[in-house]
Amino acid sequence: MLRVGLSGGIGSGKSTVAARLVQCGAVLIDADKLARQVVEPGSAGLAELVDRFGPDIVTPEGALDRPAMAKKVFGDEQARADLNAITHPRIGALTAERMAQAPADAVVVHDVPLLVENGYAPNYHLVLIVDAPEQDRVRRLVDRGLDVEDARARIRSQATDEQRREAADVWLDNSGPVQDLVAEVDRLWSQRLVPFEQNVRAGRRAPQRPPRIVEPDPEWPRTARRLGARIRQAAGDNAVRVDHIGSTAVPGLPAKDVIDLQLTVRSLDDADAIAEALGEAGFPLDDGIRRDHPHSFAPDPDQWLKRYHNAADPGSPVNLHLRVQGSPGQRVALLFRDWLRDDEAARADYSRVKRELAQRFAEDPDHERYAAAKEPWFVEALPSAQEWASRVGWVAPD
Incomplete structure (x- = not known):
């Protein structure tokens, strides 16, 4: 099995890369989906959040009111730490469960928005970072309904380009046509990810290049x-x-x-x-x-x-x-x-x-x-x- 970490700033096009890798044959574990699952209505995670933050973080339908939750932790480091202490172990357990369920010869892509910020890079065989110019990312976020200043604030609250480059084994540039990005992902899949997984499973080194x-x-x-x-x-x-x-x-x-x-x-x-x-x-x-x-x-x-x-x-x-x-x-x-x-x-x-x-x-x-x-x-x-x-x-x- 090959463990691949996938990340990138908000609006970078990470979902495009994840979708293409799945089409190529990867097993995708989406951290955002798991984060929602651990606090779904009726879950122990949601009950613990209510005990800590109060019943006003729940909608009338019994779901987590995410804007209300965000207000509780915004600017409050202790509140954010408490939130993470409740959710992160549950997300980690689900992630391990999904990893264990993957076939022995799988290329498992773990899509983690805050991979760099949380220092997760050493957990993977390879880290892929998707990048795009800030103006392109802002435009994509505005198209999703955010105003410009909110979009810029969200981008600047995340890891810097330098921090992402420090973690990136592969830097995927999404500044051009989407077909160029898809073609690069296809090359990455066939020329690196698949043979890397095969080599790990067989316990062998990659072929050497002549000395140059x-x-x-x-x-x-x-x-x-x-x-x-x-x-x-x-x-x-x-x-x-x-x-x-x-x-x-x-x-x-x-x-x-x-x-x-x-x-x-x-x-x-x-x-x-x-x-x-x-x-x-x-x-x-x-x-x-x-x-x-x-x-x-x-x-x-x-x-x-x-x-x-x-x-x-x-x-x-x-x-x-x-x-x-x-x-x-x-x-x-x-x-x-x-x-x-x-x-x-x-x-x-x-x-x-x-x-x-x-x-x-x-x-x-x-x-x-x-x-x-x-x-x-x-x-x-x-x-x-x-x-x-x-x-x-x-x-x-x-």
Whole structure:
């Protein structure tokens, strides 16, 4: 099963995307519908709201008077918190029930208007955000009967574009003709969502691309933060920390378009204990890689043991290294990142080597020869990195 979060600002066109995904074959869970269901006439949820807010929030027909309820909580943080405490657990239970009822091979789309505001993004394999220019959204809301100022106020009370971009794995632009949006959703379905679900269910990584060096992408850190949040959630208390490492973590350094992340654990037993949870979250174990290459300062190969996972998502390649806190491999990964961030000459030299090797091994589908050919550079560069660490007082973060 693939869990997809769908959100977007009011008037963005989210319902159009949801409807098209259902036509493609997705199972839709609509948070707004569940929110109405938990307070329908005769429900325990509505009875509890009446106990807390009074009988004047109920219409003569016995339904929740939503405008009256809104007046009760508008500008009153405690009242809003009480409302959420009554409704959110019930909505959560219904959501879990609907998820459990979906077929094992389903792509489940959870339509949540306040996904970003409530910090739900790490709960999903992928988050889709639908966006449109504010003037288009205002026009759509006015067409629904709101006045212009009310429409603008509602838009500005929600998450900002920057906050939504931080959560978005996929940004769907609804500023043009609706058929363009529908075509983009169709491509997303066939090229990413369906194969992603199949890979998660099979416990396999997405096919790798041949090594190709690209110019630095300012989105890499944001992508790493999103993926890191999912990994930390899947790992739970077994995660000490998650760090963005490797070339994409070094500003200004050309790199393969692959995010390297390091999950620090207290022991390899902890790493093994979370292997299944990481796989279910979209990061399957690659049992063929069990250690890093030893360096001379720590020659015992057993000091370099690790676990290695990668990504089931065909749209976002990931190398996930699980290393024990304080181990040589864990420290060296952080040291090289921080040294390259600080040393312009080292960055330039590493960039040159990467470009040459990527060109030499352009047809290396699994990157093994490319990775092996880079190793001598790391061996030769390590003393310089260690000297830099001593000079600046660098220590690995806890």
